[in-house]
Amino acid sequence: MSAAAILSSSIYFALAALSLGLLLTVVRILRGPTLPDRVLGLDMLVAIAIGLIAVLAIKSGFNLYVDIAIALSLVGFLATVAFARFILARGLSPEKQGGAGRPLPAAQKAKRVKPVRRNKKVGR
Numbered sequence: 055m056s057a058a059a060i061l062s063s064s065i066y067f068a069l070a071a072l073s074l075g076l077l078l079t080v081v082r083i084l085r086g087p088t089l090p091d092r093v094l095g096l097d098m099l100v101a102i103a104i105g106l107i108a109v110l111a112i113k114s115g116f117n118l119y120v121d122i123a124i125a126l127s128l129v130g131f132l133a134t135v136a137f138a139r140f141i142l143a144r145g146l147s148p149e150k151q152g153g154a155g156r157p158l159p160a161a162q163k164a165k166r167v168k169p170v171r172r173n174k175k176v177g178r
Contacts, residue, residue, distance in 0.1 A: 076106070100129075
């Protein structure tokens with residue numbers, strides 16, 4: 055078996071495995087019971103898309119695909135950070151849930167500390 059045949063079969067195996075992962079991730083996004091599950095699914099979707107782009111770059115020999123994958127990874131990271139801030143702002147963080155969307159009992163809830171406001175100096 056030649057090196058070209060091994061590379062070709064490896065590329066097709068990687069494309070099939072990544073396509074299956076992409077399909078299962080889309081199912082998880084659609085069925086996700088909570089918003090953090092869906093955000094994690096979207097992050098995984100971006101990672102699989104980056105893998106698909108990398109395999110296509112190897113298959114076609116077109117090096118611009120690598121730049122596209124790098125740009126997509128940056129956008130995916132920023133989207134994940136933005137989703138995390140959105141979830142924390144809405145109060146749906148896992149720390150405030152008792153798993154599967156159930157709120158924690160009142161005894162386990164974290165007490166919120168109000169920020170201390172300082173008086174402005176007047177007359178200077």
